[in-house]
Amino acid sequence: MKYGRSLVDLATELERQLATKQDMIVPTPLMHHVTSESGSSVLNIETSDGVRTFRTTENCRRQLADRLKIPYAYFERMRAEQPTLLDRNIDTWLHSQPEQRMVRTLDGNARAFLSDRYRRLDNYDLLAHVYPMLRELPGARVESCEVTDSRMYLKVVTSRVQFELQPGDVVHAGVVISNSETGQGSLSVSPLIFRLLCSNGLIAADQAMRKTHIGRMTETSHDEVTFFKEDTLAADDAAFFLKVRDTVQAAVSQATFSLIAERMRKTMGIKLVGDPVKSVERLAVKYLLQEHEKAGVLRTLIKDGDLTGFGLVNAVTGYAQEVDLYDRSTELEAIGGRLLDQGAKEWSELAEAA
Incomplete structure (x- = not known):
């Protein structure tokens, strides 16, 4: 998982942005x-x-x-x-x-x-409401966080909820919370799987909770500019943040985590019996990887030497750590999660590519 910046640095940057x-x-x-x-x-x-x-x-x-x-x-x-x-x-x-x-x-x-109906769910307010919830999770730690031009990310892992994929290969449960202030996506809360052996992160976006930034019409003048004051989110958002809390708790629950981890373990039995190069090429076409990303995934797959579906998933999430842009790194972690959701036919097409 790409590091980003420290939680203190994130909070400092959000405070700076709040002022300007x-x-x-x-x-x-x-x-x-x-x-x-x-x-x-x-x-x-x-x-x-x-x-x-x-x-x-x-x-x-x-x-x-x-x-x-x-x-x-x-x-x-x-x-x-x-x-x-x-x-x-x-x-x-x-x-x-x-x-x-x-x-x-x-x-x-x-x-x-x-x-003018865009509902402001600002990063500063979100962090102020969500971080106290995350601190309540037993054994929770912020594994990675960042704010980019398009989104804020908070990736939290708890050591109290874990699963052994195979002897010595343990994954921890986590959650990733992301938000855009600029219309580049909804607020999202998704389960996260963190593999200790390689620090790879995988996002199960199919089980995400999302809230779009659509709100009520704002009372404004048609003849002059209306400025917003930088106050905290309105009290009527309290119910929404309760839902965020419930979603965070569900994301790191043993039931949700075990379901995702078990899907991950099943990919160990999928052998890449065709040409691994062709498998990666087909994956790149399906998930819209660029040429250099395709090369990076293939290099990681060959370096790790695990020619299975599990190896292919980890080649994607492992390469995500090398990507310069944090936004794209997170997208690749979500692609790893989408690979887990593939059916038998889709896996056969990748595994038997020649």
Whole structure:
């Protein structure tokens, strides 16, 4: 499992972000997109205190393009080659079809362009509510955590719930909690399997609890920008956090954990009787691995020398530790979990590939 940063560093970064981020509901006629000749773009927003300027992130540009039905490849081509044309396109659609949008900013960047119904489930508030729950788990430890441009992750393992796959090969139960503040996914709570021998993590995303960021309409003005105050989550979210607590407890329960661990143990009996290279190629096609990722999984499989379904699962989750991007590393851990969910026919296609 990729390390990320310490819990103290995570909390420090979330506190820093809390002080600098700003959310607002903006009528689109008050927005103006400006792109320089070098291709850098900003969003100018007219407020009662004057014009405020925010640099746009890639995520914000993707969401802006999607909302205005501008193909992103064309959006980026205009940004690089015809910036004036891009600005005219964006402003025309923003102003001719007025609506209200939530703009989320951080460190002077417009990082998200979202619906005005987007429900803010912020990382700082989430950690403040969830961490005390996690501390109550017997033998719990934070194995890995991180906050990236797109998501926050908290991966917690408990040594009190364990399963021996084979003599000397023990796995511990855990849970991964992830959340996006920028519209790049729902809040998710998923069971986690942590293998002690190699520190591989596997996410059973099929048993995850998710909450989408859709809320009630916010009372705002159609003529001016409405700023949000950075307070904690509303009291009516208390029921939701109780559900998160129940889901965390279920994720690390002996029943849930044993079910997943038993599926993992069964993969030990699946022999890769075909060409291992072809098996990895087929896996890469099915799970959309890039060429360098396919090569990394194959290298790990050969290095470990375990030509079974279990070896293939661990080749994916083992390679996940080498990946530079924490987001992608976590996605690969979830692919390991999806492999466990495969039926006999799907496993046969991988095992007998030639």
